[in-house]
Amino acid sequence: MNLAVGLNHFLLLGALLFVCGAVCMATKRNAIGILMGVELVLNAATINFVAFAYYNPIFQVEGQIFALFVIVLAAAEAAIALAIVLNFYNNHMTVDVDTAEELKG
Amino acid sequence: MALTDVLFYLLAAMTAICALAVVVTQNIVRAAAWLLFTLAGVSGLFFLLGADFVGATQLLVYVGGTLVLVVFGVMLTAQSPFINMRISAAEWGIALSVGLLLYGVLAASLVISSPKEPSDAHVPREELADSTLLGQALLGQWQASPQGNMTGLPPGAQPHRRLSVSYLLPFEIVSVHLLVVLIGAAYLARAKRRQMTSGGTGVPPVGRSAGEQQLGVRA
Numbered sequence: 001m002n003l004a005v006g007l008n009h010f011l012l013l014g015a016l017l018f019v020c021g022a023v024c025m026a027t028k029r030n031a032i033g034i035l036m037g038v039e040l041v042l043n044a045a046t047i048n049f050v051a052f053a054y055y056n057p058i059f060q061v062e063g064q065i066f067a068l069f070v071i072v073l074a075a076a077e078a079a080i081a082l083a084i085v086l087n088f089y090n091n092h093m094t095v096d097v098d099t100a101e102e103l104k105g
Numbered sequence: 106m107a108l109t110d111v112l113f114y115l116l117a118a119m120t121a122i123c124a125l126a127v128v129v130t131q132n133i134v135r136a137a138a139w140l141l142f143t144l145a146g147v148s149g150l151f152f153l154l155g156a157d158f159v160g161a162t163q164l165l166v167y168v169g170g171t172l173v174l175v176v177f178g179v180m181l182t183a184q185s186p187f188i189n190m191r192i193s194a195a196e197w198g199i200a201l202s203v204g205l206l207l208y209g210v211l212a213a214s215l216v217i218s219s220p221k222e223p224s225d226a227h228v229p230r231e232e233l234a235d236s237t238l239l240g241q242a243l244l245g246q247w248q249a250s251p252q253g254n255m256t257g258l259p260p261g262a263q264p265h266r267r268l269s270v271s272y273l274l275p276f277e278i279v280s281v282h283l284l285v286v287l288i289g290a291a292y293l294a295r296a297k298r299r300q301m302t303s304g305g306t307g308v309p310p311v312g313r314s315a316g317e318q319q320l321g322v323r324a
Binding site: 029046 | 109113114121125127136150151154155156158159175192200203204207208212216219234238239242279286287289290
């Protein structure tokens, strides 16, 4: 019951999720879409942590604990970001981030 | 090919395709649905890697909590379907090329920097950290990293063999942080009260936002 696929497979999958999240953050104009991109990036980091916990005995516990921390912090980040988005929607009646230009210099 | 490898490729393909679909789709509700399948695939990969507790937490917190928050955010900020929030084809081209370039750099650095011998060494399945071991590590009752070689020490110094690292303080910090953040989010996203319910003069007070005015008109 041991995996024959190596660490690189997981790291490549994590890199793919990271790139998807980065492109999602760059291309979406909906603020909630940007939030989804952030979730993808955080999941990529979590995959890397758990894969290192599996393949490297040094990180056997640390990898999973850091993954748990990342999950909890992602939940906190999603809550505060959605609150900000709702506040922005209350003020501007849209969630298009291109209209958030009041602080432009 | 063993069953676990077939499972890995199935879950990885599901995760990757759904993550690509999150990026490509223009409908935000569909993007939330694709994100749901992506997160479920990631939690399946955690189960495959023997991290049962992390996989269960991923399912509970992400799929059960965060995604519900996102879907409620989508519903609360529902817009008329005629608002054009698409980006132009040129921007798509730039984003695609930058993404491919970034992935190429990451993958090339992985392949180049990985050791030549096959890295099939991994923690035996019976020694993988289960929830008991995770709890003990959080409380510091477990000798963390028994096989860890400490680096950066001066040549004569002997590292402490019984190096016991407790994650209790980070755990407490994270829990208090989560509490503060949730209170702050509830304060930030609270429903605004109308200011002019008693007077009813129809003159909106200064400084009211557009959303409040529209809500006031609607009410």
